[in-house]
Amino acid sequence: MGRFKIETGDITTYSVDAIANAANGSLLGGGGVDGAIHRAAGPELLEECRGLGGCETGQAKITKGYGLPAGYVIHTPGPIWRGGAFGEAELLKNCYENCIRLAHEHGCKTVAFPSVSTGIYGYPLDQAARIAVKTIREGLEKYPDIEEIIMVCFSERVEKAYKKADNY
Numbered sequence: 001m002g003r004f005k006i007e008t009g010d011i012t013t014y015s016v017d018a019i020a021n022a023a024n025g026s027l028l029g030g031g032g033v034d035g036a037i038h039r040a041a042g043p044e045l046l047e048e049c050r051g052l053g054g055c056e057t058g059q060a061k062i063t064k065g066y067g068l069p070a071g072y073v074i075h076t077p078g079p080i081w082r083g084g085a086f087g088e089a090e091l092l093k094n095c096y097e098n099c100i101r102l103a104h105e106h107g108c109k110t111v112a113f114p115s116v117s118t119g120i121y122g123y124p125l126d127q128a129a130r131i132a133v134k135t136i137r138e139g140l141e142k143y144p145d146i147e148e149i150i151m152v153c154f155s156e157r158v159e160k161a162y163k164k165a166d167n168y
């Protein structure tokens with residue numbers, strides 16, 4: 001295989017065709033990885049996002065990458081964890097599916113993801129990792145034109161959880 005990688009890093013430094021952003025519904029920036037992506041991309045990203053009219057949880061919208069080394073940013077608001085009985089798992093799966101579909105539609109061959117919903121949004125890491133890994137692997141099966149998807153973890157703890165979920 002070799003088409004799926006899990007590593008520790010800063011997603012704003014990745015020279016890939018598209019990076020996903022764990023956004024919020026406004027798409028107007030926030031904390032965590034969203035803030036880091038906006039800082040690195042510069043004000044033009046916010047300008048383009050203003051025109052998008054927000055985004056529903058689990059859906060995704062694409063913009064250019066501006067000052068980032070990545071060509072595109074695919075913004076996806078993950079679910080806020082509310083105990084697990086509010087459709088969180090399905091919504092998180094939708095995030096990864098919709099990002100991968102948009103990447104495919106824009107001809108992206110290399111895509112990087114952050115650990116959506118597991119920071120400020122509080123999704124339990126092990127559960128989120130299992131959903132992410134499964135959905136990414138399914139996406140790679142579905143779209144053979146995508147050459148590589150990288151799960152970019154912001155700490156070794158997160159990397160370990162994703163590797164465990166992928167049975168490394």
Ligand code: ADP
Nearest residue numbers: 010011022032033036115117118119120121154
């Ligand atoms: P959410 O609101 O979806 O929970 P957060 O940004 O709070 O999003 O957290 C999602 C994950 O992104 C967390 O694991 C956080 O540590 C990680 N993260 C924060 N900054 C970066 C970065 N520059 N690159 C990759 N991951 C990051």
